[in-house]
Amino acid sequence: MDKMKILVVDDELDICAILKFNLEKAGFEVSTAQSAEDALGKGINSYDLLLLDVMMEGMSGFDLAKMLKQKPQTKDIPIIFITAKDTADDAVNGLDLGADDYISKPFSIKEVISRVKAVLRRARSDSASGGIEIDDEKKSVKVDGKPVSLSRTEYDLLKLLVHNPGKVFSRSDLISAIWPANVIVTERTVDVSITRLRKKIGEYGEKIVSRHGFGYCFE
Amino acid sequence: MDKMKILVVDDELDICAILKFNLEKAGFEVSTAQSAEDALGKGINSYDLLLLDVMMEGMSGFDLAKMLKQKPQTKDIPIIFITAKDTADDAVNGLDLGADDYISKPFSIKEVISRVKAVLRRARSDSASGGIEIDDEKKSVKVDGKPVSLSRTEYDLLKLLVHNPGKVFSRSDLISAIWPANVIVTERTVDVSITRLRKKIGEYGEKIVSRHGFGYCFE
DNA sequence: CTGAGCTGTAACATTAATGTAACATTGTGG
DNA sequence: CCACAATGTTACATTAATGTTACAGCTCAG
Numbered sequence: 001m002d003k004m005k006i007l008v009v010d011d012e013l014d015i016c017a018i019l020k021f022n023l024e025k026a027g028f029e030v031s032t033a034q035s036a037e038d039a040l041g042k043g044i045n046s047y048d049l050l051l052l053d054v055m056m057e058g059m060s061g062f063d064l065a066k067m068l069k070q071k072p073q074t075k076d077i078p079i080i081f082i083t084a085k086d087t088a089d090d091a092v093n094g095l096d097l098g099a100d101d102y103i104s105k106p107f108s109i110k111e112v113i114s115r116v117k118a119v120l121r122r123a124r125s126d127s128a129s130g131g132i133e134i135d136d137e138k139k140s141v142k143v144d145g146k147p148v149s150l151s152r153t154e155y156d157l158l159k160l161l162v163h164n165p166g167k168v169f170s171r172s173d174l175i176s177a178i179w180p181a182n183v184i185v186t187e188r189t190v191d192v193s194i195t196r197l198r199k200k201i202g203e204y205g206e207k208i209v210s211r212h213g214f215g216y217c218f219e
Numbered sequence: 220m221d222k223m224k225i226l227v228v229d230d231e232l233d234i235c236a237i238l239k240f241n242l243e244k245a246g247f248e249v250s251t252a253q254s255a256e257d258a259l260g261k262g263i264n265s266y267d268l269l270l271l272d273v274m275m276e277g278m279s280g281f282d283l284a285k286m287l288k289q290k291p292q293t294k295d296i297p298i299i300f301i302t303a304k305d306t307a308d309d310a311v312n313g314l315d316l317g318a319d320d321y322i323s324k325p326f327s328i329k330e331v332i333s334r335v336k337a338v339l340r341r342a343r344s345d346s347a348s349g350g351i352e353i354d355d356e357k358k359s360v361k362v363d364g365k366p367v368s369l370s371r372t373e374y375d376l377l378k379l380l381v382h383n384p385g386k387v388f389s390r391s392d393l394i395s396a397i398w399p400a401n402v403i404v405t406e407r408t409v410d411v412s413i414t415r416l417r418k419k420i421g422e423y424g425e426k427i428v429s430r431h432g433f434g435y436c437f438e
Numbered sequence: 439c440t441g442a443g444c445t446g447t448a449a450c451a452t453t454a455a456t457g458t459a460a461c462a463t464t465g466t467g468g
Numbered sequence: 469c470c471a472c473a474a475t476g477t478t479a480c481a482t483t484a485a486t487g488t489t490a491c492a493g494c495t496c497a498g
Contacts, residue, residue, distance in 0.1 A: 108337070151444055168358040188486090189446055195488065196444095212454055212485065213371025214358045370455055407475090408457055414477060415456095431465060431474065 003029045004120055005046065009039045009061070010053040010082065019051060022109045023116065036064040045074050049120060051112075054083040075137075078119045082107070132204055134159055143201050153178065154197040161208060161218035170215035190216075222248045223339055224265065228258045228280065229272035229301065238270060241328045242335065255283040264293050268339055270331075273302045297338045301326070351423055353378055362420050372397065373416040380427060380437035389434035409435075 006028045008019045016032040023030045031047075033039035036059035044050070050068075054061040061081055068074040082103050103112060133142040139155060141148055150158065156178045161169070169177070171187040179185055194216060198205030210216050225247050227238045235251040242249045250266075252258035255278035263269070269287075273280040280300055287293040301322050322331055352361040358374060360367055369377065375397045380388070388396070390406040398404055413435060417424030429435050 153445075166357045168356070183446095185446065186448095188448090191486065192446075192488085194486095198487095210486065211358055213374075217357070372456075404457065405459095407459090410475065411457070411477085414475095417476095429475065 003027065004048045005029045005031070006049045006051060006116070007039060007042065007044065007047040008032045008051045009034075009036060009056070009064070010051075011035060011056045012053075015053070015082075018109070019112065022113065026113050026116075028116070035059070036061065039064065044068065044077065047077060049116060050077060050079045051116070052079055052081050054081050080115060080119060132158070132162055132201065134162060141201075143204060148200050150197065150200060153193050154200065157193055157197055158201070161216065165218050168211050168214045168217040173215065222246065223267045224248045224250070225268045225270060225335065226258060226261065226263065226266040227251045227270045228253075228255060228275070228283070229270075230254055230275045231272070234272070234301075237328070238331065241332065245332050245335075247335070254278070255280065258283065263287065263296065266296060268335060269296060269298045270335070271298055271300050273300055299334060299338060351377070351381060351420065353381060360420075362423055367419050369416070369419060372412050373419065376412055376416055377420070380435065384437050387430050387433045387436040392434065 006023055008016050008023075008030060009032070010016050010019070011034050013034070016034070020030045020032055031042060033042055035056055039050075052061040052065060061083075065079050065081070068077065068079070080103060103115060131144070133145075135141070136159070141150055141155065141158065157174065160174070160177055171190040174190050175185060175187070194208060194210075198208055208216060208218055225242055227235050227242075227249060228251070229235050229238070230253050232253070235253070239249045239251055250261060252261055254275055258269075271280040271284060284298050284300070287296065287298070299322060322334060350363050352364075354360070355378070360369055360374065360377065376393065379393070379396055390409040393409050394404060394406070413427060413429075417427055427435060427437055
């Protein structure tokens with residue numbers, strides 16, 4: 001496999017240097033930029049992953065991400081936000097913007113590397129052909145290349161599970177993540193939606209696995 | 220939980236005093252040393268964390284760290300380096316040496332405390348993994364690298380015990396911590412769950428020890 | 439208005455987990 | 469060493485969790 005290319009965007013030179021050094025040691029190819037504007041000049045669409053500081057002079061990391069998510073060439077590049085603020089708001093904002101993960105300062109290097117790897121693994125499995133393809137723009141799903149028609153609930157379920165392989169979601173996790181806040185549904189409702197989803201995606205239904213006593217996960 | 224013991228090593232007495240005062244206020248037990256040699260005389264392996272100045276007379280912080288990382292008794296003690304401001308290279312070197320974090324002068328006390336806590340939190344969950352790894356996101360447990368399948372009750376039990384090594388939980392402690400509030404179970408029920416858990420985690424089952432007349436604890 | 443698809447609940451089937459009791463073993467205080 | 473209490477272990481009946489299907493209410497395009 002080719003070296004994955006990572007672009008680190010942070011206005012603190014120390015942070016850039018540390019990330020660059022350690023990520024390179026972990027086998028990645030790393031460039032750095034000191035501002036969002038600087039990053040734009042570096043041909044972002046040639047990178048496989050962006051590490052993006054939220055708080056920067058000029059254009060913020062959020063602004064940059066928003067811009068990138070609008071262009072077809074760059075919208076699929078995974079983004080990990082780095083934020084100094086430990087506020088849940090930022091995390092929510094970031095994930096809402098389509099960020100793939102979010103790391104708060106101070107971070108440990110080990111943690112960063114493990115998240116980078118996780119995100120890249122995820123991104124690769126997304127584009128992996130022959131499996132499950134989720135086109136978030138068209139809100140359509142293909143299984144082994146063949147389009148399947150999912151309802152809104154099923155689509156959201158599949159997307160959440162597939163984008164977080166291995167992570168176990170309890171029924172109440174799923175309800176609060178997928179069902180509108182103002183509706184009240186039984187936990188068993190989740191089971192039924194899972195059953196319907198499993199049936200529609202054929203053999204891949206078996207990859208949505210139920211962890212007795214915990215919930216569901218995709219593997 | 221016991222007080223965490225921290226050793227601050229810095230040749231500037233002012234810095235030592237400030238760190239000692241503030242860390243003690245934050246609930247830690249703090250000793251200080253003015254040099255690496257001094258630190259070696261203080262029984263380093265009894266500490267839970269070292270705060271280590273890089274630039275010191277005689278043996279540098281890096282040298283000390285390198286030495287400690289080579290001895291089995293001390294290699295798992297987390298180290299946070301304190302470096303002068305504009306030497307990102309130092310930080311890089313330090314992280315390369317297996318430091319868990321670095322802090323550059325001048326630092327804010329809040330920052331130091333939050334990093335200390337972060338590192339200790341991380342070290343705690345790591346050290347618990349002396350053969351047992353608990354992945355709370357995946358709700359899965361590995362013993363010596365091999366996944367074992369635990370029921371919900373067994374998982375909760377293991378997690379509670381492992382995260383509080385040495386602490387003795389009475390049966391009623393365990394029941395109120397793990398069993399849903401609305402169910403009523405015999406205290407002997409705990410014994411059975413413990414037995415099942417022990418069997419599943421193999422030789423590590425012996426680390427769940429029963430304290431006759433008191434309850435169970437993990438050591 | 440109408441019909442097709444979507445949804446949530448309930449009911450029933452199936453499987454995994456659990457609690458209790460009974461008996462075996464170990465530990466403790468005298 | 470003995471008696472008694474605490475703990476270990478096992479089997480088995482029961483309970484809880486999950487899978488599945490049917491059905492009724494709902495939405496929404498036409």
